[in-house]
Amino acid sequence: MRKSILIRNICISTMLCCMVLISTNAMARQYSSVEVENQAQAQWHINYASYLIDIGKYFEALEQYDTAIDFSPVAKTKVNAMFGKAMVLSTFLDAPDKAADLYRKVGRQYPDYADTALYRLGFLYYQMNQFDKSREAFKQYAKYFPEGKFKYQAEAVVSAMADKADPAPKPEPKPVPVPTPKPEPKPTPAPKPTPAPEDKTPAKLGDEPTLRVCLSRKVTSVIVTTSSKNDKVCTDDLGCGRKYTVGMSGSKLTLDGKKVSADRIKFTSKAPLKVSYGSEKKTVRGIVDVSIRKGKLLILNLINIEDYLLSVVPAESYASWPADTLKAQAVAARTYAYYQKKHRTHLFYDVYADTYDQMYAGVEREDKRADKAVKATRGQVLLYKKKPILSQYTANSGGYTADAKAIFGAGKAYLVAHKDPASLKGKMATWTRKFKVSDVEAKLKKIGISVPGIKSIKPLETGPSGRITKVRVNYKDGHRDLRTRTTLGSSRVLNLPDILLQIENKNGQYIFKGNGWGHGVGYSQWGSAELGKKKKYDYILKFYYPGSELKQLW
Structure with missing residues (x-):
């Protein structure tokens, strides 16, 4: 137990050591005004990546880190x-080998x-x-950094591995030699035996998972009641009643104004519970x-x-x-929630109750048509190599789904670019945005990027x-290369719906004509419609997640 605690503390200390800002030595030299702007941008994107990780936007976080790498001169x-x-990559995207490559790259490029x-x-x-690989890495560490930080x-880690060995690979079964059969006389036909009754016992499935849906973590009081006049709200050892108000007094919970010793209070009822907090009101199944x-x-x-899906499906799609x-949509949403549950075991929640993860509006949003879809696909999850996929979805692909690697900087075999003509028939497939040159300059200036006297905005890189x-934004003093999604086209600047677009300059205006709504990766909701x-x-x-398998897990 002590050794496992030590290892955990090592991991935490390592994370803290690595989350650092600009060193004093790095700031010793004089930076140009553009470099100072770029450094500020880089730090903003790093901070925003941390926020995206917290709300489960792992691919988008990678995109922010890449933007920071592009910007920073430090x-x-x-x-x-x-x-x-x-x-x-290693914690949330099941890609530890790619994480290892990054560590090696740092070692090579930044001694x-x-x-x-x-x-x-x-x-x-x-x-x-x-x-074995871990020991070799630490052997190199001891050799090159005998007094390293x-x-x-x-x-301690090497000591923890003293009695550990790599899992032995399972031996391949040896082929059984089959002798050449000798010809035999044809036997007298025997009466056909009565076939044994078919075994219809279903395969053993897992238990249905319970989700921890985060309704809020920003308020200081919440009111809990029951949705039925005939039922009461019960609070574990604190009794049952019609209505309860939970608040705070310092670091202690209060129930109807009185301090309680409990660290948490769980509310249950036979009927769905009504929850009011801040400006939000929801009626929810399960426990609060x-x-x-x-x-x-x-x-x-x-x-x-x-x-949970009874509310999510009609909130994410039209019933x-x-x-x-x-x-x-039910399978995609179920798979997404299950993926997050598997990857957020160290956090206090599995999914948020809004568009950070998936829109969850409670009982009021449920619809009988969506109910049927959820029940018809109960327990069905999309897997790739026996693991749940990160089932990204977008409003409309604009006729061509996007490659995750091109958009986010890291790919998945089931998130690739391919034609999607059905999406062009749906809403939100095309759009046009117009901006005066002065507006583009002003919007970029507002976030700290100075490009006075813009001469042209031209594509620099495109994906599949x-x-x-x-x-590339050419302006009077030079040019700036910007990532379209995270910088120029982001909600902070031009708020472009997608980056599947053409850029025109007419009469002092930049005209962006585009297709699609969202990042374009994975499942297109209007295409599916x-x-x-x-x-x-x-x-x-299978069209939107090629290579994935549909499996019954519970």
């Missing part, structure tokens, strides 16, 4: 972003940070149970769990995943859409789908 900030990327990179590489292999942590975290109330809804479209991932008119839901899912 080695330490670039390394900070690379370490952040590696953490997201001043090779100490930290090599330690993190060894620890990563330890977490992956690749103990992680000397004692490295020794209230505790204190970071000076605010943390309000969770503990609910079975299938009950009037075809039945197979609703079924496809034709999306413009980078642009069209496909569902003629295709079954399993076809829709």
Whole structure:
């Protein structure tokens, strides 16, 4: 137990060491005004990446880290972003090998940070149970950094591996030699035996998961009542009643104005519970769990995943859409929630109750048509190599789905670019935005990017789908290369719906004509609405997530 606590503390200390800003030495030299602007941008994107990780936007976080790497003139900030990327890849995107590559890249390109990179590489292999590789990394660490900043942590991990060995691969079964059969005389036909009754016992499935849905963590009071006049709200050992108000007094919870010793209060009722907090009101199934975290109330809804989907599916799709479209949405939403549950075990929640994850509006949003879709696909999840996929979806692909690697900087085999003509028939497929040159300059200036006297905005890099991932802005003093999604086209600047677009300059205006709404990666909701008119839901899912398998897990 003591050793496991030590290892956990090593991991935490390593993370803290790596989340650093510009060093004093790096700031010693004189920076140009453009470099100062770029450094400020880089730090903003690193901070925003941390926020995106918190709300489950892992791919988008990678995109922010890459933007920071592009902007920063400071080695330490670039390394900070690379370490952040590696953490997201290994912890949330099931890509530890890509994280290992990043640590090696830091070691090669930034010798001043090779100490930290090599330690993190060894620890990563330890977490992956690749103990031989971990020992080799720590052997190199001891050789090149005998007095390194992680000397004692490295020794502790090596000690923890003293009696560990890499899992032995399962031996391949030897082929059984089959003798050449001798010809035999044809036997007299025997009466056919009565066939044994078919075994219809279903395969053993897992239990339906319970989700921790975060309703809020920003308020200091919440009111809980029952939705039925005939039922009461019960609070574990604190009794039952019609209505309860939970508040805070310092670090203690209060129930109807009185301090309680409990660290958390769980509310249950036979009928759905009504929850009021801040300006929000929801009626939810399951349990409402209230505790204190970071000076605010943390309000969770503990609910079975299938009950959760009853609200999510009609909130993410129109209940009037075809039945197979609703079924496809149910599977995609179930898979997304299950993926997050598997990857947020160290956090206090599995999903947020809004568009940060998936829109969850409670019982009021439920619809009988969506209910049927959820029940018809109960327990069905999309897997890739026996693991749940991160089922990204977008409003409309604009006729061509995007490649995750081109958009976010890291790909998945089931998130690739391909034609999607059905989406062009749906809403939000095309759009036009117009901006005066002075407006573009002003909007960029507002976020700290100075480009006075813009002469042109031209595509610099495009992805397989034709999306413009980078642009070059030529202005009177030079040029700036900007990522389209995270900078020029972001909600902070031009708020472009997608980056599958063309850029024109007419009469002092920049005209952006585009297709699609969202990032374009994965499942297109309006495309699915069209496909569902003629295709079954399993076809829709395999079309948008090629290579994935539909499996019954509970």
